[in-house]
Amino acid sequence: MTAQHKIHSKDLNLWYGDFHALKDVSIAVRDRMITAIIGPSGCGKSTLLRCFNRMNDLNAAVRVQGGLFLDGQDCYGARLPLTQLRKRVGMVFQRPNPFPLSIFDNVAYGPRVHGVTGKDRLAEIVEQSLASTALWDVLKDRLWEPALDLSAEQQQRLCISRLVAVEPEVLLMDEPCSALDPIATEHIEELMRTLAEKYTIIIVTHNMQQAARISKETGFMLLGELVEFGQTEQVFTNPRDKRTEDYVTGRYG
Amino acid sequence: MTRQAISNPLHADEGADNGAPPPQINAPRHRRQLRIPPDVAQRIVVGGLWAIAMSAVAVLLFIIVFIMVKGLPHVTPEFLLQAPAKGGRLGGVSPMIFGTIAVAGLAVLIAGPIGVITAIYLTEYTRESKLTAFIRFGADCLAGIPSIIFGLFGFVFFADTLGLGISIISGALTLALMVLPTIIRTSEEAIRAVPAAFRDVSFGLGSTRWQMVTRVVLRSALPGIGTGIVLSIGRSISETAALMLTSGMVARHPSSVFDSARTLALHFFTLSREGISMPKAYATAAVLVLAILMINLLAYWFMRRFIARVR
Ligand SMILES: Nc1ncnc2c1ncn2[C@@H]1O[C@H](COP(=O)(O)OP(=O)(O)OP(=O)(O)O)[C@@H](O)[C@H]1O
Ligand SMILES: [Mg+2]
Numbered sequence: 001m002t003a004q005h006k007i008h009s010k011d012l013n014l015w016y017g018d019f020h021a022l023k024d025v026s027i028a029v030r031d032r033m034i035t036a037i038i039g040p041s042g043c044g045k046s047t048l049l050r051c052f053n054r055m056n057d058l059n060a061a062v063r064v065q066g067g068l069f070l071d072g073q074d075c076y077g078a079r080l081p082l083t084q085l086r087k088r089v090g091m092v093f094q095r096p097n098p099f100p101l102s103i104f105d106n107v108a109y110g111p112r113v114h115g116v117t118g119k120d121r122l123a124e125i126v127e128q129s130l131a132s133t134a135l136w137d138v139l140k141d142r143l144w145e146p147a148l149d150l151s152a153e154q155q156q157r158l159c160i161s162r163l164v165a166v167e168p169e170v171l172l173m174d175e176p177c178s179a180l181d182p183i184a185t186e187h188i189e190e191l192m193r194t195l196a197e198k199y200t201i202i203i204v205t206h207n208m209q210q211a212a213r214i215s216k217e218t219g220f221m222l223l224g225e226l227v228e229f230g231q232t233e234q235v236f237t238n239p240r241d242k243r244t245e246d247y248v249t250g251r252y253g
Numbered sequence: 254m255t256r257q258a259i260s261n262p263l264h265a266d267e268g269a270d271n272g273a274p275p276p277q278i279n280a281p282r283h284r285r286q287l288r289i290p291p292d293v294a295q296r297i298v299v300g301g302l303w304a305i306a307m308s309a310v311a312v313l314l315f316i317i318v319f320i321m322v323k324g325l326p327h328v329t330p331e332f333l334l335q336a337p338a339k340g341g342r343l344g345g346v347s348p349m350i351f352g353t354i355a356v357a358g359l360a361v362l363i364a365g366p367i368g369v370i371t372a373i374y375l376t377e378y379t380r381e382s383k384l385t386a387f388i389r390f391g392a393d394c395l396a397g398i399p400s401i402i403f404g405l406f407g408f409v410f411f412a413d414t415l416g417l418g419i420s421i422i423s424g425a426l427t428l429a430l431m432v433l434p435t436i437i438r439t440s441e442e443a444i445r446a447v448p449a450a451f452r453d454v455s456f457g458l459g460s461t462r463w464q465m466v467t468r469v470v471l472r473s474a475l476p477g478i479g480t481g482i483v484l485s486i487g488r489s490i491s492e493t494a495a496l497m498l499t500s501g502m503v504a505r506h507p508s509s510v511f512d513s514a515r516t517l518a519l520h521f522f523t524l525s526r527e528g529i530s531m532p533k534a535y536a537t538a539a540v541l542v543l544a545i546l547m548i549n550l551l552a553y554w555f556m557r558r559f560i561a562r563v564r
Contacts, residue, residue, distance in 0.1 A: 053457060055453065055456065055457060058452075058453075058456060060380060083459040083460070083461060084459065085459075086456065086457055086458065086459040087458070087459035090457060090458065090459075091453075091454075091457040093450060093453065093454070095450065097448070097450040097451065097454055099451060099454070099469060100472075100473055101472075109455075109458060109468070110458040110459070110460075112468075113455075113458060113459060113460040113461075113464050113468070114459060159454075162454075162458070163457075163458070166458055166459060
């Protein structure tokens, strides 16, 4: 691992009960750029993503083995409490899922949970977070309206703002555009490019064009294994593994 | 099965027209009579459902109108503000209004928090196990016990063993036990109905479980929890059997929770059963029914407002 690696795993294995869902996954994700994870349905992409902020721990049937490190620090170690890890490594989900609260309260949720109480400070965080997803100008007069009144794209942006508000370092995105139309998808991709200047982004996507468009590095997974990981261009144009080639050229399945 | 056999029911008319016997042994003989065009069937069903629903509403309306017509003329300001005299033949029901609010209010104040906390424990803090199944089973059993048995238990345990006497607090504790299962079960349902995604998001932002419960889950579940509480208030206000032996029948203004107090429902019961005064009995019933209607409407209005604000 070099200094630029934000997150890396070493021989990570995961079981759902008896089902071996991740097999010896070793991946090193670099800081401040977009890394994509692709692969057919059910190959373990979401499972891997959910390892990075230990969301799988919520499922009692899950057993994890192997190493996982954030900035070289053991994610399962005592020095990195779970709530701190999740503050630093946040997640955007497939479906836009704002809380049934006002726009303001949605964005302020994270900071409040982490103990920010001052009204001015909260207002400042909300403004900055909404601005970082280009929502501030549109929504600054509607902060107290229900978040569920927004369009799907705005809701997804709001979810990203809500995440940005806790000042994370890594953004995990699990098919963040799959519930959006092509234009909204384009907008969110644009947003991701901007965010990648400040954050490490890992995106799971079914859309290979999307992976090719926005990511610097790409990992290809199959049946719980990380088959190939490298520069996006290389993975798509000159894959080392036959299985990757079959998948990216559409010959899979 | 052959293709012929599958398509046959569609051609039942042809079979009947040329007098040929149906090819299958178990085909109904008078199929022609059974055929109702779908749009007619649809209308019959809609009409039937409407009629059944309306008859339920009609019964409710009839009871309300009946009690109002008989009772409302006797509900005067004096009736609401005066204490009863001559065993209830004269005067009003003000101590009973007070007693009802005290007993039912206290009961829900006790059972509400315990019930909601139990529901939170069952849904968020423990995995399904023998213990949770047992708690749920216990709650369901409790819900099925006749209220007179609760009354007896309250008398023996709260009034006698714990030495609380025939008092508001004994009655309230007894009622609390009685409505607890309702509160637990409705809260549990409401909490379970909160989308799992909200929990994931909250955890994902680094919240603790307790923060997740109080800031997301309870907020979303509040209308459902409120429904359970309102049901419990209604049940507490209208209870008689469980209170006869616990909060008692003393028709005076109580001065503390350790005093006996007669509720409106028990007052109505006494007036009508002992034939003291039917007009006063109906007036008491009218006050009771109006109170329950008002509580339900208020609760409904609050919840509508709440949902409108957060949705
Ligand atoms: N909670 C769970 N319990 C048991 N098995 C699970 C659970 N979640 C996922 N799995 C299994 O683990 C495997 C990987 O699932 P995962 O959701 O990570 O796949 P994925 O690559 O994200 O698929 P998709 O592209 O459809 O989202 C699948 O075979 C799935 O059936
Ligand atoms: Mg997935």
